Amino acid sequence: MEKGERAASVDQSALIFLGTGCSSGVPSGRCLIQPSDPPCLVCSMSLKLPPLNNPNYRCNTSLLIDYCQINNEHNYIVIDVGKSFREQVLRWFTFYKIPRVDSVLLTHEHADAVLGLDDLHCVKQFHHDVSPIPLYATQDCLDSVVLRFPHLSKKELTKHEVTGEVAQVDWRIIENDCEKPFSASGLQFYPLPVMHGEDYVALGFLFGDKCKVAYISDVSRFPSSTEYFISKGRGRELDLLILDTNSIIVNGNRNTHFCFPETLEAVKRISPKRTLLTGMNHAYDHHKINEYLLEWSEREGTFVQLAHDGLKIPLEL
Ligand SMILES: [Zn+2]
Ligand SMILES: [Zn+2]
DSSP states (O other): OOGGGGSOOSSOEEEEEEEOBOTTOBSOHHHHHSOOSSOOHHHHHHTTSOGGGOTTOBOBOEEEEEEEOTTSOEEEEEEOOOTTHHHHIIIIIHHTTOOOOOEEEOSOOSHHHHTTGGGGGGGSSOTTOOOOEEEEEOHHHHHHHHHHOGGGGOSSOOHHIIIIISOOEEEEEOOSOTTOOEEETTEEEEEEEEESSTTOEEEEEEEOSSSOEEEEOSOSBOOHHHHHHHHHGGGSOOSEEEEEOOBSSTTTTTTSSOBHHHHHHHHHHHOOSEEEEEOBOTTOOHHHHHHHHHHHHHHHTSEEEEOOTTOEEEEOO
């Protein structure tokens, strides 16, 4: 990573990939403590390179939107705070000098999307500001999270809690409906309901006026209305698609996520200007797969690459 990339963008919005890995993360703990013969190349390599220089070191999928408004004021919006959220803050918030989080959006309530909620207190505005962080989620997601983190929705805080050592959030209910947009920290988002397994709906989000971006981290099938909304909705083609590609092999994900061939089929149908893939398990060797994707992109006329943790994409929102 070049030094210049980490300079804070004073007057431009950016996306920062806080995590691009599957639920268990990469390297897989199992590959390191019970190595196969021959050992898993991606996981064994992860011990030889520092995470900063290793695109095969992946935390749970999460995206930070650094939203620069017309008055050059920055707002920081995070999509999902999974099991590895604390590590992601230590690595990327410090690297890119991100001072706080202003809003959180949840795609669904699985562990790799919500288990970092308890660490939100360390990224909220400093303790003299006691207002809770707005957290956008569906009612089902909220109900499930509140069962696991009852203190997050506590109305009355003790003096110790007010000093900022306990996370407190301001729940904002959103709907499973592309036609019900909402605004978070000044940026408008359209919920994108997608199947994450045939009996479960997760959300992606579409955002950006100048640059139209769709983020879908957990999907096994697009309902036709959602796919239409992403590709043709709001009268504009998609500039950037960020899409799940959990496993390389078909059925390697028990049909709760896209595998690589399904992801590429979806990219061809949606036909965005550019696609970055996320949610990869340890079967993806970053440089090798990206070389293959360069050839594929040339052949298909649409640009696709794997994202990696810490990747920063400046853009106009
Ligand atoms: Zn492995
Ligand atoms: Zn999930």
